[in-house]
Amino acid sequence: GAGVSQSPSNKVTEKGKDVELRCDPISGHTALYWYRQRLGQGLEFLIYFQGNSAPDKSGLPSDRFSAERTGESVSTLTIQRTQQEDSAVYLCASSLATDQPQHFGDGTRLSIL
Amino acid sequence: AQSVTQPDIHITVSEGASLELRCNYSYGATPYLFWYVQSPGQGLQLLLKYFSGDTLVQGIKGFEAEFKRSQSSFNLRKPSVHWSDAAEYFCAVALYNNNDMRFGAGTRLTVKP
Numbered sequence: 001g002a003g004v005s006q007s008p009s010n011k012v013t014e015k016g017k018d019v020e021l022r023c024d025p026i027s028g029h030t031a032l033y034w035y036r037q038r039l040g041q042g043l044e045f046l047i048y049f050q051g052n053s054a055p056d057k058s059g060l061p062s063d064r065f066s067a068e069r070t071g072e073s074v075s076t077l078t079i080q081r082t083q084q085e086d087s088a089v090y091l092c093a094s095s096l097a098t099d100q101p102q103h104f105g106d107g108t109r110l111s112i113l
Numbered sequence: 114a115q116s117v118t119q120p121d122i123h124i125t126v127s128e129g130a131s132l133e134l135r136c137n138y139s140y141g142a143t144p145y146l147f148w149y150v151q152s153p154g155q156g157l158q159l160l161l162k163y164f165s166g167d168t169l170v171q172g173i174k175g176f177e178a179e180f181k182r183s184q185s186s187f188n189l190r191k192p193s194v195h196w197s198d199a200a201e202y203f204c205a206v207a208l209y210n211n212n213d214m215r216f217g218a219g220t221r222l223t224v225k226p
Contacts, residue, residue, distance in 0.1 A: 004156075033214070042203065042218040091156060101147060102214065104157035 004105035012111045021077040025094030035091040119217035127225045134189040136204030144206040146187040151201045199224045
């Protein structure tokens with residue numbers, strides 16, 4: 001079956017521009033997660049959605065980062081006024097329930113010039 | 114503070130040799146434990162997980178991991194490494210459920226012919 005789909009796979013933009021990253025979770029998965037993976041580093045948790053509950057935004061690095069999710073479907077991660085330090089791979093994952101493993105997409109590689 | 118440590122940044126083994134990747138955690142309670150693999154240019158793939166029960170867990174691709182409560186460790190092992198195992202390996206933990214998964218910094222595995 002279809003896995004977690006992320007788009008675009010690559011994004012190059014100029015500093016100061018806004019970018020929007022998209023994640024389509026596996027159908028039926030109630031939980032959705034965003035992570036950031038900087039070059040040579042581990043994964044940083046950004047934000048988590050579970051059903052219709054208010055999202056856990058504890059990992060968002062600044063107020064330039066925001067995310068939305070429509071019901072239990074697609075999610076978008078928006079970065080406003082991008083900075084070079086935002087360059088990273090942004091990974092999305094979904095899970096069937098909170099006690100089930102996360103399934104990851106292939107990520108969006110974001111490069112800020 | 115809660116933390117996940119992978120002490121080895123980079124490991125090189127010969128094809129056919131055995132492998133052990135270390136993972137230690139510091140949590141207030143026994144967390145859920147995971148190992149993920151990330152091949153170059155690809156997303157994360159779950160190798161195995163431990164929630165409860167038998168402390169020796171079998172995963173895909175011939176990998177296994179052993180949970181040792183007394184050592185707060187969850188080391189990944191494989192008896193005979195294949196060239197296709199060259200990748201980045203991440204240990205991850207989540208307390209009680211999946212909504213606060215923390216990753217180690219990763220261990221890069223190189224396989225010599």
